[in-house]
Amino acid sequence: MRIVCAGRGFASVLFLLLGIIAATACGGDSGDEITTRLITAVPADATPTLAPGETPTPLVPPELVLSAVQVYQAGAVLVSVTGDVKAGTATFLGRTFTLAKGSQSMFAFVAVDTEDSPGPHPLRVDITMPNGSKGTLEDTITVLKTDWTVDSLEFDSQTSELLDPKTNADELALLKAIYSGVTPAKLWDGPWLMPVNGVVTARYGEQRSINGSAxxxxxxxxxxxxxEGTPVTATNSGRVVLAKQLKVRGNMVIIDHGGGLFSGYCHLSEIDVTEGQMVHGGDVIALSGNTGLSTGAHLHWEIASQGVWLDALRFTDGTNGF
Ligand SMILES: [Zn+2]
Structure with a gap:
């Protein structure tokens, strides 16, 4: 059986509670065909009690849909499960991502870290049906290598105190705690937008040589x-979960887009939102600036999924498949 894919990488699996499963998928840009199969299926522990004359409502078989089957280091695959599913997790490269409730599916942005090994890796999705049945879907995602650039930076003595490893570690711990949360709902909606129109002056993942260090x-x-003073807009809809001054990132806003996906905006000269506020994609949330550890006015823009920092540009350039 072959399913015709629309758009970029797409994978599909048909899940039947008691049957042997046949599944197919399209191989994205590579054109390779990828076989997807069910590896376990546990029937419900009890048949639902029906009133006299009542007919059972058939379950809609879960289907696994991937935004891409090839993704760069620091990219993300939008993993969705359609059909009658009430909960689930996706496991990839040793990390487990909680599925959140979307409009027509359950989803997670499965993250690939900066140092994850290129090549094919198994994806496992464990799901629970409304009647308590459990099942597992699997597929393969190929990680593509990114060549990281190196930038040499000079900081004077006034800013050197901000290079204290503990200062940076404390801030990263705060952000990691926020970025690791999972709001079990879809707050984002539609495409991911650039927060300002400026040119890219440093890509995500770039390695740094500070004051001549390796x-x-x-x-x-x-x-x-x-x-300085350029309006900064929300890259997508969500809830503001942080709006305050930090030492390294200066004035910062973090938006929770639901499903464990967050965006952060740093070095701001002015913050125009408050914690708890809901925003839409494209809303002005702040003005750009040069606060914190910064050598000139610019916007430092972060995206993270369930605790893993990602390349925000891959949310806007199409290479994640969405
Ligand atoms: Zn930066």
Whole structure:
């Protein structure tokens, strides 16, 4: 059986409670065919009690849909399960992502980290049906290598205190705690938008040589050139969960887009939203600036899924398949 795919990488599996499963998928840009199969299916522990004359409502078989079957390091695959599913998790490269309730499916942005190994890796999705049945769907996602650039930076003595590893570690711990939360609902809606129109001055993942040191680390966001006072807009809809001054990132806003997906906006000169506020994609949330550890006015833009920092540009350039 062959299913015709629309658009980029797409995978599909048909799940039947008691049957042997046949499944097919399209192979995205590569044109390769990928076989998807069910590896376990546990029937309900009891047949639902029906009133006299009542007929059972058939379950809609779950179907696994991937936005792409090839993804770059620091990219993400939007993993969706349609049909009658009430809960689930997706496991990839040793990380487990909680599925959240979408408009027509359950979903998670399955993240690929900066240092994850290129090549094919198994994806496992464990699901629970409304009647308590459990099942597992699997597929394969191929990680593509990203060549990280290196930038040399000079900081003067006034800013050197901000290079204290503990200062940075404390801030990263705060962000990691926020980014690891999962709101079990879809707050984002539609395409992911650039927060300003400025040119990219430093890509996500870029390695840095500071004051002549050996290149290390990976830049945790995308730097976009923006004059001080440039309006900064929300990359998508969601709830503001942080709006305050930090030491390294300066004035920062974080938006929770639901399903464990967050965006962050840093070095702001002015914050125009408050924590708890709902915003729409494209709404002005702040003005760009040069606060915190910054050598000139710009916007540092972050995206993270369930605790993994990602390349925000891959949410707007189509390489994640959405
Ligand atoms: Zn930056």
């Amino acid at each position: 290149p290390s680390g990976h830049h945790s966001g995308t730097d976009l050139g923006a004059m």
